Amino acid sequence: MNITPIIAAPRDLDAEQHRDIERFERAIAQYQSGEIDEDVFRVMRLNNGVYGQRQGGTNQMVRIKLPAGTITPEQLDLMGYLSETYSRGWGHITTRQNVQIHFVELTRVPEVLRELAAVGLTSRESCGDTVRNVMACHLAGACPHEFLDVTPWAEAAFEHFVRNPLGQRLPRKFKINFSGCSTDCGQAMFNDAGVIATSRTLPDGSVETGFRVYIAGGLGATPHPALALEEFTAREDLLPTIEALLRVFDQTGNRDNKLRARLKWVVDQLGIDELRRRVLKVRRTLPASSSWPGGIPAIVDKVGDAPAGRASRGEVSAVGQGVAVRLLPSDPYGRWAATSVIRGTANGSVSAVAYAGLGDITAAQFRSLASIQRELGADVRLSNRQNVVFRALSEAQLPVLYARLDAIGMARPGAELARDVVACPGSDTCNIAVTQSRGLAKAIGEALEAEGLAEVGGVRINISGCTNSCGQHHTADIGFFGAERRAHGRSAPGYQMLLGGYVGQEQINFGEKALRLPAKNAPEAAVRVVRRFAEEREAGEVFRSWMDRVGGAAEITKGLVDLDQFPLPDVHPEFYADYGETGPFVAEVGDSECAV
Secondary structure: OOOOOOOOOOOOOHHHHHHHHHHHHHHHHHHHOOOOOHHHHHHHHHHOOEEEOOOOOOEEEEEEEOHHHEEOHHHHHHHHHHHHHOOOOEEEEOOOOOEEEEEEEHHHHHHHHHHHHHOOOEOOOOOOOOEOOOEEOOOOOOOOOOOOOOHHHHHHHHHHHOOOHHHOOOOOOEOEEEEOOOOOOOOHHHOOEEEEEEEEEOOOOOEEEEEEEEEOOEOOOOOEOOEEOOOOEOHHHHHHHHHHHHHHHHHHOOOOOHHHOOHHHHHHHHOHHHHHHHHHHHHHHHHHOOOOOOOOOHHHHHHOOOOOOEOOOOOOOOOOOOOOOOOOOOOHHHHHHHHHEEOOEOOOOEEEEEOOHHHEEEHHHHHHHHHHHHHHOOEEEEOOOOOEEEEEEOHHHHHHHHHHHHHOOOOOOOOOEOOOOEEOOHHHOOOOOOOOHHHHHHHHHHHHHHOOOOOOEOOOEEEEOOOOOOOOHHHOOEEEEEEEEEEOOEEEEEEEEEEOOEEEOOEEEOOEEEEEEEHHHHHHHHHHHHHHHHHHOOOOOOHHHHHHHOOHHHHHHOOOHHHOOOOOOOOOHHHHOOOOOOOOOOOOOOOOOOOO
């Protein structure tokens, strides 16, 4: 069964995009000749989606925007080419549905940007104090629970705000996320503008679909839940609402202190009632603006936003955080299908997840994924858990997909299982990371495999290399963020463990602090918690409910306190070196440019 993808053709940015690239190419030459100073060039570089790496020199990371996570075979092929030609043979899916290519030499960046433009992609404003990549649930348009297909709405928001003068020099970054239902797989509840499709019953008994807009959420060192702007936002008012919010943020955000510049701090300054009042007042006056985006966007009119619809009979897969996956089959294909396939849409199509460990994909895998997409005629999305989702499939295509994924090492059961650990890039490449978060993620995965716990369902583990939460540790059942520790007069890598983060049903619980511990003991801590959860959970019970039932984070921590011990350096020197490193640990933190 072939269903035409929502985004079937490259985006037409053409002339303006090429002018951008030419300007940036000239700026690189001017910077290298000393005509442009570092501070000015940094803004230009970040606004073009180019982020300096820890390695210094001219090593750069290019972050590629993929609105709603949509990607075509031509774009997948290009990711393989870029990672092989300009980098080290692999690319990385981020928690915001971008693809990052690392170790690109600065003077070659314009070549990369031109290659992206040729297939309808851009890195424009994927970094810096701008409107970042517009995200959407990876099942949008294929989910049996959704009220609307939010894919074209995310695309419309991307098209309206990219290169928009309103978003070029904001007080800080601005993030927009879409979800098609209250399950909130798109994670709207911790973003500056979180949009969740919903419906209301009108006085005449008819039902109107629209949105509930949540505002001023954020993670970082001080997480803040998004708060509802109004009870219901009509479809024709959605883009004006987001633009009004952006304008108020531009006017009221803190431009003197970057640490308190996000929209969440405006709530602290003005209060949520006053912020709501200002946003709705600006929205009322927007029809007088030359940039007014009111009405139903053209792309929504063109492709439609009707929901996938729930099948009248047959299996309907549960979705969202806390899904209890039952691994009944013993054969490899059966185990993959039980954990990675989503069923239940009215059109009879199914979706399946290709597991990308730590979000890394090699050049050869990118090309193979492109080939598979062409062969099956599938719609493909990147997920916020750093995996690849094939959609619009028939049941008969599932064995073919499995065989193709198995051949490239991406058919392992991973979706919503304990082994699907999410991590930011950490101090591998990030200037502000304290620890090797990817190394810890790998170690936790290996420890869970060794203990037979890797396929425990309904438990998410997320890791960040610092407090900034690019790995979204606040939102996971088990979260870790990196920190420097001191023991026996030595510096050592450590982590703060959090428990009970949850996003769903239009609410968010941030993880509660459990204990601090050496980096080398974090895998054992994860194993103990996952084992206890697997043994004690009741049928269908999610991690947060189990945690609260057994006494909360404090009670669970009692079984972990022995892990917060550093042995003497001479006895166990490995505790004083981070994962993947042989020398003594040093917490080298550079200037913060931007965070995912």
